[in-house]
Amino acid sequence: MKRIVTSALAAAAMAASAGPAFAAANAAKGKSLFQAQCAACHSVQKGQNGIGPSLYGVYGQPAAAAPGYQFSSAMKSSHITWTKSALDKFLANPQKDVPGTKMPYMGMANGADRQDVIAYLATLGSGGK
């Protein structure tokens, strides 16, 4: 019971720290989705790149900015800034949004799920502003 209460408080804290833009989103659920769908390729630790770049501080940052990762030329020339709407569009269908990106993820169809993941991403590192 104590563990459940602690988890609920942590989830609430994460959602709150994500800011008012994510009031309807659930960062805790987003973290769960991230771990199931994204963590095999992406770390959330600063500077820890894997198959994909570290997503520490990705929210609000320009695309292809993660240090030490070799981005595709498509991503480098995309001139995207990872705002809520930009992330939403990319996560829905990466290859359609940025043809030639290294990320062959098929896409997250459910808009609410995307919002949850974005809310979680906004809690990471220097993002979330």
Add this chain to the structure above:
Amino acid sequence: MRKPRDWFGPASHDFFRRRRYPVPLLLGLLGIALPAILWPRPARAIPAFAAQTGQPCSACHIGFPQLTPYGRLFKLQGYVAGGMFPNWKNLAAMSQIGFTRLHDKIPGGLAPGFKSNDAWAAQQTSLFYGGALDTRIGLGAFIQVTYDGVAKQWHWDNTDIRIARPGRLFDKPVYYGLTFNNAPGVTDLWNTPPAWGYPYIISSLANGPTASTQIQSLAQAVYGLGVYDAINITPADMIYTEADFYKSLPNRMSYALGVGPATPIDGVIPYLRLAFQHTWVNNSFEIGSYALLDHPYPNGMINGPTDRILDLAADSQFQWITRRQALSVGANFIHESQDWRASFPLGLTANPSDTLNTLTLTVSELLFQRFGVTESFSHIYGSGDTGLYAATPVTGNANGKPDTTSWTTELDYYPFNNGGPSWLPWLNAKLFIENTFYPTFNGLARNYDGSGRSAGANDTLFTGIWLAF
């Protein structure tokens, strides 16, 4: 198809006590591996695809050629991720150089121009184009041309040119595509069907069993178009379907492409594939089925009545991949129904119909992206038919049965998975030693060919290097 011998069992101990490795072999392998050990570089990968994606080979492969979930998506989406248009980095080459030792020699030579045992061969050298052709429309290709160092000739090899598009179906993410390819199963995303299944590397000089299923026999003997799609019914669950329609190569084209006389088959050959994949964190599980139906002409004929052969298969794969290790378990079963409606009346088979079954179980573990071990069990069994399987020295089946059982143990070392040498950063390599043990071969354990040869005489030690650059 290839066969094994128990690596750690008493028979193997005896085998290695009696047979010492040639010193030049060991020095040669060490000479290739040593520079990479001493001068590592940041990770680079499978030549053409790695150059395009900038990913280490471990992103797409467990060793190679087994695909990871990332590798499967890369293939599914038309080999275009990370690229836009062709450039020189999409060209690559590969060579397989190995030493073959059978338990007992083969009188007359392992192959024309080769010794009767203990022979080296640069058995396969291939050139590739791999990657994007035009990413804007999802067009990419895997094209392989191979020089067979045993047959001494060039031929076309695995080819898969595809166009893939993203979409939505019932509000679920979908990838759908069109493929031109030359082997049933070469398009597959899992390493269970024969086209990319175990054994991943076999000695061209070893003596293999007589029987093989039709789906194995058609590789590069056909060409066809296919459509496929993958839909994520949930973010973690994917259903994959594919339908291909092949034609056998015309005789002249077959010779021109280096694959020898055509395999005459009437009409269109349909191939269907259905698979379900569930992924969670670092794991994936697949279960699926595939089928192929064709109407080949009886041996030596190019028109008239045809036989009817149906392959039905079931397969499954589990993978657990972390930064430090990768585990892969695969199973594949093919049941072939052979209706000799044309061959039997001509006296070419002893029965009006037969069956042939193949079962392959494989477990692979790769540690630290460097050290690999694979154990595989293969069992071929089916109807006895003296018209199909006759007594012939070395290659025959004295009791008319196709049954062959084998165990294969493969040990691998990948010196460049965690860093290539400075003088050739795109180089990748697999140093391998593979031992195949046959409890039964072509129907029997002893005197299987009617000339006194035992199954164990074909036990094979195959060692060498697989280079890609």
